[in-house]
Amino acid sequence: MDAGCLWMRRLASSPSPLLRPSLFSHSFSLVASPLIPTRAYADARGSEVSPSGNKALLKGMSYSELENWVQCQGFRPGQALMLWKRLYGNDVWAHSSEELEGLNKDFKRMLSDEAELKALNLKDIRTAADGTRKILFSLVDGLAVETVIIPCDRGRNTVCVSSQVGCAMNCQFCYTGRMGLTRNLSVAEIVDQAVFARRLFSDQIGAISNVVFMGMGEPLHNIDNVIKASDIMVHEQGLHFSPRKVTVSTSGLVPQLKRFLHESNCALAVSLNATTDEVRNWIMPINRKYNIAVLLQTLREELKSKKNYKVLFEYVMLAGVNDSLEDAKRLIDLVQGIPCKINLIKFNPHCESRFRPTPEEKMIEFRNILAESGCTVFLRLSRGDDQMAACGQLGKLGMVQAPVLRVPQNFESAVASL
Numbered sequence: 001m002d003a004g005c006l007w008m009r010r011l012a013s014s015p016s017p018l019l020r021p022s023l024f025s026h027s028f029s030l031v032a033s034p035l036i037p038t039r040a041y042a043d044a045r046g047s048e049v050s051p052s053g054n055k056a057l058l059k060g061m062s063y064s065e066l067e068n069w070v071q072c073q074g075f076r077p078g079q080a081l082m083l084w085k086r087l088y089g090n091d092v093w094a095h096s097s098e099e100l101e102g103l104n105k106d107f108k109r110m111l112s113d114e115a116e117l118k119a120l121n122l123k124d125i126r127t128a129a130d131g132t133r134k135i136l137f138s139l140v141d142g143l144a145v146e147t148v149i150i151p152c153d154r155g156r157n158t159v160c161v162s163s164q165v166g167c168a169m170n171c172q173f174c175y176t177g178r179m180g181l182t183r184n185l186s187v188a189e190i191v192d193q194a195v196f197a198r199r200l201f202s203d204q205i206g207a208i209s210n211v212v213f214m215g216m217g218e219p220l221h222n223i224d225n226v227i228k229a230s231d232i233m234v235h236e237q238g239l240h241f242s243p244r245k246v247t248v249s250t251s252g253l254v255p256q257l258k259r260f261l262h263e264s265n266c267a268l269a270v271s272l273n274a275t276t277d278e279v280r281n282w283i284m285p286i287n288r289k290y291n292i293a294v295l296l297q298t299l300r301e302e303l304k305s306k307k308n309y310k311v312l313f314e315y316v317m318l319a320g321v322n323d324s325l326e327d328a329k330r331l332i333d334l335v336q337g338i339p340c341k342i343n344l345i346k347f348n349p350h351c352e353s354r355f356r357p358t359p360e361e362k363m364i365e366f367r368n369i370l371a372e373s374g375c376t377v378f379l380r381l382s383r384g385d386d387q388m389a390a391c392g393q394l395g396k397l398g399m400v401q402a403p404v405l406r407v408p409q410n411f412e413s414a415v416a417s418l
């Protein structure tokens with residue numbers, strides 16, 4: 001047997017240092033839980049295997065990897081295409097070998113012995129008053145992750161997927177950020193969220209056409225797995241999402257953002273949320289490492305070589321913090337020369353938050369100033385917030401929590417004490 005066909009278990013090393021930011025520090029460091037290491041399960045060539053180590057996790061494989069694996073098991077590569085279509089297409093979304101109708105018996109027996117079709121276990125579904133669903137999944141190591149389905153009247157149903165358990169970025173308005181990072185999700189764990197979404201809800205709400213990587217985690221902090229998972233999602237013989245409808249969001253990890261723009265055709269969203277470094281250093285500590293000027297200049301340069309490509313800026317509006325008329329004017333200047341759209345997002349309060357949402361009339365006024373200057377700008381009001389399914393509300397706090405950062409003096413009156 002080819003050595004490459006021997007499936008072994010190995011723990012991939014974590015990219016995340018276990019450092020915490022100081023309340024008074026002007027530097028930035030990542031927040032990861034010291035309790036559980038970040039780990040992924042992979043074979044000797046980097047493909048994912050089940051935690052017991054003796055089964056291949058099919059959803060962790062690209063199409064060409066699946067073809068190789070099928071051949072290594074002694075079957076024709078054509079069987080791989082039939083399997084791929086049953087995992088991801090034809091309204092099958094198979095989760096067990098019993099659901100693989102039309103495949104030959106020996107092939108199915110081999111799959112039942114050697115492969116795992118499912119990477120997540122469904123624990124709970126909560127439905128918010130506006131129809132948004134929050135799905136809770138348990139993972140093989142006992143951790144949990146959340147996925148959100150956002151139905152839309154105009155047929156633009158969206159699944160919001162998570163890329164990490166927790167997050168190291170410590171954005172001050174975000175509930176997930178308070179968790180710190182526990183670990184990266186594997187490729188299979190990311191892809192299976194989209195498969196579950198279609199399998200569970202296509203009958204109820206119609207086709208799910210859009211994917212946003214805006215659930216738990218900073219996607220570009222888990223860039224290898226996110227790029228591979230999004231490649232699997234857009235494969236035309238499988239889930240076949242349009243690359244323009246798969247959006248990966250980042251808080252502003254500049255080197256990874258450059259890599260993403262070079263290696264992926266999917267859309268990019270950048271969570272901007274402030275127009276001065278003073279505010280962004282506070283509410284998004286990643287800004288201490290890559291400030292607004294560096295972030296935006298990188299986008300300006302990188303997007304020159306991308307045709308018909310617009311970055312989406314997300315701007316969560318926080319009362320008294322980033323929603324003044326001066327902010328609107330600065331925002332117009334900041335995005336000059338960057339092909340972009342801007343989403344103004346209503347802040348979703350939660351019990352760990354000191355911020356208040358900007359009133360809707362003020363959001364409209366802010367939007368109008370941007371629109372009058374020629375910006376393409378949209379208002380995004382809250383979805384699913386009564387079930388903590390809205391943007392920035394996902395996750396569950398454990399014993400270890402990321403620190404609350406010191407409020408700059410000018411903004412003390414804008415925030416409540418916890």
Ligand code: SF4
Pocket residue numbers: 167168169170171174175176177178215216217218250251392
């Ligand atoms: S907003 Fe996104 S990047 Fe920031 S802490 Fe929350 S999940 Fe992480």
